Amino acid sequence: MDSLPRIQFVELHDLEGTPPVLRTLHTESITTIYRLTDAAREYSRPLARALRSGAAHRIVDLCAGSGGPVPLIQRRLHAEGVHTHVTLTDLVPNVRAFERVTAGNRRRLRGSCCSVDHVPTSVDATDCRVEGTRTIYGAFHHFPPALAARMLQNAVDTRQPIVVVDTKRSFVYPVFFPFLLTLAVLVAAPFQRNPLPRYLLRLLLTYVVPVLPFMMFFDSVVSFLRMYGRAELRRIVDGLDRTESFTWTIGVEPGFTGAQYLIGIPR
Structure with a gap:
């Protein structure tokens, strides 16, 4: 499947007409799935590899949604003796979610060796000016090749390391994973921590009018069809200006999540 072209389609939570609260409930569900699947175990390895290669x-974290897996990855790296300081950013930042993540990590990682903060204003991943090692987890497939190239080109132009992690192209994932992810939404909804009004809304939109399970199923199918193959990533990288000024590594981590990565480190 890696040799097949990706299909550019639209996920429901990307639509401009999707209510913000529904988008937030959806991205919070994705964050919960990261915890349930222990995605940080595999997702942390490309970042650790970049850090060992000299990345800051x-x-x-670009396109952080409702916090994403990076705080979970930070805690895993901390347990391995690797300390990081994380800044969450997004084009449309979910400031309340970022604040909850910041407070939660402060409770779990006491001291000054690790921290989480956020940028409360809009950060465009194609024109980012925040210095540090950039990460894009589970979001790169949302962008068509021209925008994806601009995000990587911005990292090259500003000489900032970048780590992109998404799911690999495989026939297995679009066939089975949407059902597993939808089941996770159904099982996890009562245990997600939200203010009471949004908690009740989550239960309503999960069990009474199953909007959230439908969104998860539909968007996960579309996501897997939009994933970049390794050959497509290589073509994008090869087409960047001054691409030779970076060392690029493309690969797949073995494991349940099928984490495919692209690492760019300034030479």
């Missing part, structure tokens, strides 16, 4: 330990 100041992490700038």
Whole structure:
């Protein structure tokens, strides 16, 4: 499947007409799935590899949604003796979610060796000026090749390391994973921590009018069809201006999540 072209389609939570609260509930569900699947175990390895290659330990997480897996990755790296400082950013930042993540990590990682903060204003991943090792987890497939190239080109132009992690192209994932992810939404909804009004809304939109399970199923199918193959990533990298000024590594981590990565480190 890696040799097949990706299909550019639209996920429901990307639509401009999707209510913000529904988008937030959806991205919070994704964050919960990261915890349930222990995605940080595999997702942390490409970042650890970049850090060992000289990337800055100041992490700038682009397209962070409702917090994403990076705080979970930070805790796993901390347990392995690797300390980082994370800044969460997004084009449309979910400031309340970022604040909850910041407070939660402060409770779990006491001291000054690790921290999480956020940028409360809009940060465009194609024109980012925040210094540090950039990460894009589970979001790169949202962008068509021209925008994806601009995000990588901005890292090259500003000479900031970048780590992109998404799911690999495989026939297995679009066939089975949407059902597993939808089941996770159904099982996890009562245990997600939200203010009471949003908690009740989550239960309503999960069990009474199953909007959230449908969104998860539909968007996960579309996501897997939009994933970049390794050959497509290589073509994008080869087409960047001054691409030779970076060392690029493309690969797949073995494991359940099928984490495919692209690492760019300034020479």
